[in-house]
Amino acid sequence: MFRRYRSDGDMQARAALIESMLPLARRLAARYRRTDELQDDLVQVACLGLLKAVDRFEPGEGRALVRYATPTILGELRRHFRDRGWAVKVPRAIQERVLAMNSAVARLSSELGRSPTPSDLAADLGCSLEEVIEAKEASGAYSTTSLDAPAPGMDSEDGLPYRERLPVEEPGYEMVELGTAIAPALAQMSDRDRRMLHLRFVEDLTQTEIAARVGLSQMHVSRLIRKSLSTMRTELG
Known part of the structure; x- marks a missing residue:
């Protein structure tokens, strides 16, 4: 068949x-079935390599x-993984x-x-155990999971997505820490001064609104707040 194609152009x-050689392409594509790549996609890549061959x-x-x-065919498969398969940049040697x-x-599992254990793989590949472990860790960079996907063990309807299970910075903790730090300075202030700071920085009122609440002028409120802040800065060092 090859002679007819090459000499006569018989398509x-x-x-x-x-x-007749498709089984070879499928068999070589199956070597990579442990990756997250769809098997049909790998077969297509292998067939492209077959056409080139x-x-x-x-x-x-x-x-x-x-x-x-x-x-x-194997070169085409490796090129596919190297150029388009990785979600996170990984050095070529590790890829x-x-x-x-x-x-x-795949081969050792059958044999x-x-x-196979990491030691089995190291012996087969002719590399160190550390290099096998490094490759296993790097294989996680081949694909990523959407933050909107259900977390492991959860179904798509009832499970919380990854983003809901990630740790977040809770501003309330910072406020607690700040309150503990300034407590000694607040203890030295009058009830009126503490109230004005609360109205200004907790309730977020303007100085004019605070003046109306405490029965003072806006300028007087401004002066007292500046004095209170200066006292706290001194206490905090």
Whole structure:
């Protein structure tokens, strides 16, 4: 079929050749099934690599198309993951190690009849245990989860989204800490001065509104508030 396609330009022969090699593309795509990428998408990428292999292959003595197609398809899959698959920037060397590790996990699981340990993977890949652990941690950067998605263990209807379960800065705590810090200074003030500070900074009244409440002029209120603030600054150092 390849000779008919290459020498005669027979596109039917090309289509038949590609169809006969689709199982190879699917098998190579399946090596990466442990990632979050949809399997159909991976098969499409593998098929693109297969098309490139068929069109670029130059037959020579002792050369077989399948031996040329295999690294071409794998290269296309790796390029896909490297260029478009990562949600967070990861160094290229670690990306390659993650892909190699995923492939090794699928193969070793079949050979060993169990999930391979980090030590198994290190021995198979010819790298250190620390590098395997680093690759496992980096694999989490391949995809991200929406903050609007339900948290683990929650369904889409009843579960709180991630954003509702994240820690937030509670301004009330800061107010408590501030109140504790200025308590000694407040204790030295008169009830009237403490009340004016409360009206100004807690109830957010203007100096004119405070003056009407306490029966003083606006200028007098302004002077007393400045004096109270100066006292607190001195106490706080």
